[in-house]
Amino acid sequence: MTIPRYTVSAERHDDALDAYWWTIARHLPRLTAIAIRLAWTAAPRAVTLTCALQLISGAVTALGLYATTSALAPLLAAGPTGERVREALPALAVVTLAACARSVVAALTVATTARIGPKVDGIAETRYLEATTKVPLIAYDDPAWCDQSEAASRAAKDVHLMVEAITTITTALLSIVAAAGVLAHLHPLLLPLMLLAVIPRGWAAVRAARAAYLTDRHVLADRRLRHSVIFETSSRNNALEVRAYNLRTWLLGRFRDVANRLEDAAAHVGTTTARYQLTGDAVAGTTTAAVYATLLWLTANGQIPPAAAGTAIIAVQTSQRLLAGLIHGANTSYKTGLYLGDWDRFVQDTEALTALRSAHAVLPEHPSVIEATDVSFSYPGSDLPALDHVSVRVRRGEVLAIVGANGSGKSTLAKVLAGLYTPTSGTVCWDDVNLADADPEQIWHKLAMLPQDFARWPVTARENITLGRSTDDQAVMAAAHASGADTVITALPDGLDTSLAPSWWGGRDLSGGQWQRIAGARAFYRNNADLLICDEPTAALDPRAEEAVYDRIRTLSHGRSVILITHRLGSTRNADRIIVLDGGRLIEQGTHDELMELAGEYAGMYQAQAKAYSSHTT
Numbered sequence: 001m002t003i004p005r006y007t008v009s010a011e012r013h014d015d016a017l018d019a020y021w022w023t024i025a026r027h028l029p030r031l032t033a034i035a036i037r038l039a040w041t042a043a044p045r046a047v048t049l050t051c052a053l054q055l056i057s058g059a060v061t062a063l064g065l066y067a068t069t070s071a072l073a074p075l076l077a078a079g080p081t082g083e084r085v086r087e088a089l090p091a092l093a094v095v096t097l098a099a100c101a102r103s104v105v106a107a108l109t110v111a112t113t114a115r116i117g118p119k120v121d122g123i124a125e126t127r128y129l130e131a132t133t134k135v136p137l138i139a140y141d142d143p144a145w146c147d148q149s150e151a152a153s154r155a156a157k158d159v160h161l162m163v164e165a166i167t168t169i170t171t172a173l174l175s176i177v178a179a180a181g182v183l184a185h186l187h188p189l190l191l192p193l194m195l196l197a198v199i200p201r202g203w204a205a206v207r208a209a210r211a212a213y214l215t216d217r218h219v220l221a222d223r224r225l226r227h228s229v230i231f232e233t234s235s236r237n238n239a240l241e242v243r244a245y246n247l248r249t250w251l252l253g254r255f256r257d258v259a260n261r262l263e264d265a266a267a268h269v270g271t272t273t274a275r276y277q278l279t280g281d282a283v284a285g286t287t288t289a290a291v292y293a294t295l296l297w298l299t300a301n302g303q304i305p306p307a308a309a310g311t312a313i314i315a316v317q318t319s320q321r322l323l324a325g326l327i328h329g330a331n332t333s334y335k336t337g338l339y340l341g342d343w344d345r346f347v348q349d350t351e352a353l354t355a356l357r358s359a360h361a362v363l364p365e366h367p368s369v370i371e372a373t374d375v376s377f378s379y380p381g382s383d384l385p386a387l388d389h390v391s392v393r394v395r396r397g398e399v400l401a402i403v404g405a406n407g408s409g410k411s412t413l414a415k416v417l418a419g420l421y422t423p424t425s426g427t428v429c430w431d432d433v434n435l436a437d438a439d440p441e442q443i444w445h446k447l448a449m450l451p452q453d454f455a456r457w458p459v460t461a462r463e464n465i466t467l468g469r470s471t472d473d474q475a476v477m478a479a480a481h482a483s484g485a486d487t488v489i490t491a492l493p494d495g496l497d498t499s500l501a502p503s504w505w506g507g508r509d510l511s512g513g514q515w516q517r518i519a520g521a522r523a524f525y526r527n528n529a530d531l532l533i534c535d536e537p538t539a540a541l542d543p544r545a546e547e548a549v550y551d552r553i554r555t556l557s558h559g560r561s562v563i564l565i566t567h568r569l570g571s572t573r574n575a576d577r578i579i580v581l582d583g584g585r586l587i588e589q590g591t592h593d594e595l596m597e598l599a600g601e602y603a604g605m606y607q608a609q610a611k612a613y614s615s616h617t618t
Contacts, residue, residue, distance in 0.1 A: 027338075028330065028334055028337065030341075032166055034340050035162040035166060039116050039120050039163050042119035042123050043120070049112050050112050050167060054109070054167070054170050056101075056105050057106070057109070057175060058171075058175050058177065058178040060101045060105065061098075061102070061178040061179060064094075064099065065311055065314065067091045067094035067098060068091075068095055068314055069182075069307045069308060070090075070094075070307075071088045071094075072307035074087035074088045109167060113163060113164055116160070117160030120160055121156065121157055124159045127156075128152055128156040128343065128347070131152075131347050131351065132149060134351075134354045135353055136421075136422065137415065137420045138380065138421055139353065148349075151343075151346070155340045155342055155343035158340075161336045166329070166333055168325050169326055172323065172325045172326035173326060175322050176322050179194070179315040179319050180194065180195075180315075182311070182315065183311070183312055187303075189303070189304070190315075193291050193316075194291075194315055194316050196287060196290075222262055223262065225258050226255070226258045226262060229255045233251040233252070284320070288316065295312055360438075360439060361438045361439075362438075363430055363433055363438050363442055366559070366560075367431045367530055367561075369393060369394070369430075370393070370394050370428075370430050371392070371428070371429050372417055373427050374390075374426040374427075375387055375391070375413075375416055376389055376424050376426055377412060377423050378424050384584075386409050386412045387416065387423070387584045388585045389426070389585070390409075390426075390581075390584070392413070394417070394561045396530070397558055397561070398561060398562070399557045399562045399564055399575045399576050400561070400562070400579065401566065401571075402564070402578075402581065403565075403566065403572060403579075403602065403605065410535075410581055411535055418444075419438070419440060419443035419444070420444075430530075446529055446530040447526075447533070448524070448526035448532045449523060450522070450537045452536045454516070454519035454522075456500070459499070459500065460498060461488075461495070461498050461518065462476060462496035464518050465480065465485075465521045465525050466525060467522060469526075476496065476521070476525060479522075480517075482520070482524045482555075483518075483519075483523075483552065484545045485514075485520065493508070513545070516538070520537060524552065529560060530561065531560065532560055534553060534562070535565040536565060536566055537549055537553070538566075538571070546568075568609070569606045570609070570610075572592060575591075577590065578591065578592060578595055580602045582601060587601060588600050588601055588602055
């Protein structure tokens with residue numbers, strides 16, 4: 001299977017901030033559509049209500065401006081003050097009601113958008129997790145896929161920002177259009193005058209926002225480094241070495257260095273933004289003054305009624321304020337939207353990868369033979385094969401031991417036999433069914449695995465063994481007894497209900513050997529598995545516990561196939577067959593006695609270990 005290649009990084013879209021507005025305008029509709037689809041899926045009623053509120057906001061803005069004109073006309077007319085005020089009161093009441101309505105609509109929009117945000121993030125994150133948990137395992141060995149996954153993860157938790165920005169843009173745009181429509185109705189000259197006053201303010205907002213974003217681009221790496229240093233310094237995993245190696249001064253020095261760089265960058269952002277803002281305000285102020293002067297001249301010459309001029313001034317000020325929000329929202333939408341586009345592409349590409357393995361050949365109920373024929377396998381980006389034309393067979397009820405030096409391909413071969421990796425060439429069959437033609441979920445349902453690097457889930461002891469499968473405490477304790485974890489569980493304050501998350505209240509920590517026993521029970525609990533893979537299953541166990549685990553593995557081989565990967569060759573003596581890998585090639589195979597008689601690589605490794613043990617006992 002070929003993994004798509006990407007040329008991305010965590011900052012892949014930073015250069016896009018240099019884009020001109022026509023570029024942003026061209027791409028924004030497509031990116032906006034993705035966010036709207038997610039929002040509609042998450043909360044269609046809330047989205048409908050938000051759209052209605054935005055239309056109401058625009059209508060209220062137009063009503064308020066019309067009412068302003070109606071109120072100013074009598075107030076600016078000749079006649080007794082009391083009579084003019086009484087005549088303006090109905091319009092002033094409408095202006096007041098419009099202002100109140102705008103406040104209520106704005107509050108309702110915030111509340112409605114707040115309901116959409118968590119839901120839309122939840123859907124995006126769920127789809128991201130669904131994609132990452134379905135994708136073939138080989139994807140995690142591809143740096144390009146991992147890079148794309150990072151970008152998609154970033155987008156999934158920030159979709160709410162896109163939704164909020166779109167709401168801001170739409171509200172501002174509708175209100176500006178409403179103001180422009182009112183002015184165009186009052187007098188043809190008022191609309192171009194408003195644009196003349198608003199455009200410089202928009203330019204200032206664009207320059208200020210771009211300055212902040214472009215500076216932000218240059219400190220992304222330092223921000224990530226800062227978070228990394230904080231985590232490395234304060235994490236529980238590193239707490240022992242921080243003290244044992246007296247790393248406090250060194251780590252705090254690293255933090256201060258990066259913090260100082262970020263402080264300098266923040267100061268630069270402030271200075272640059274202030275400079276652009278000052279320039280923009282100066283230009284906007286000059287232009288606005290010119291607009292006001294023009295309005296005064298037009299009013300003095302009787303070309304525009306005083307009430308219309310007053311309304312124009314209010315519309316200009318309102319539009320300038322709205323435009324700043326529109327510009328900021330467009331920048332935020334564009335930046336967030338680019339990563340949302342990554343999320344959309346990631347989900348689609350990952351689903352395509354999954355579809356390549358979504359065949360429907362039916363696996364045998366209990367395969368009699370698991371066989372690899374002329375299998376080769378290479379990791380993405382590697383010129384050297386991890387497996388090179390390997391053929392091996394393991395029968396039901398048989399224990400196959402795989403030995404060899406580090407990096408010889410032992411774990412890779414086990415994953416290929418288990419259907420976790422698809423071979424680059426050759427075939428892996430369970431009986432007569434090619435795993436390439438079978439649904440991976442069906443394969444993994446028949447698999448139990450005790451990996452060398454097992455997960456330490458922050459849940460209860462029971463859940464660490466059952467991992468979401470149906471709970472039968474009798475079966476749980478039987479699996480725990482088989483791995484030696486029963487003594488661990490009985491020593492816990494709440495037994496199987498004890499949390500094994502030491503950083504949470506009530507949680508308990510376990511030693512490496514105790515965790516390995518729990519992981520062993522996890523594998524043994526899957527008593528319906530047809531293939532059991534044990535990769536260095538006793539690395540952290542004491543000798544007596546180690547012997548008990550190997551006895552249990554031998555017992556479990558009845559009715560299933562067992563693959564044992566180990567460097568402790570004393571445990572291979574009782575394996576039905578042993579294969580020796582070197583540089584991805586199968587160089588020897590046979591029983592322990594046959595390989596010792598061969599006097600090859602296996603015999604040499606076995607004798608070296610035996611000599612090491614004997615030298616310690618003499």
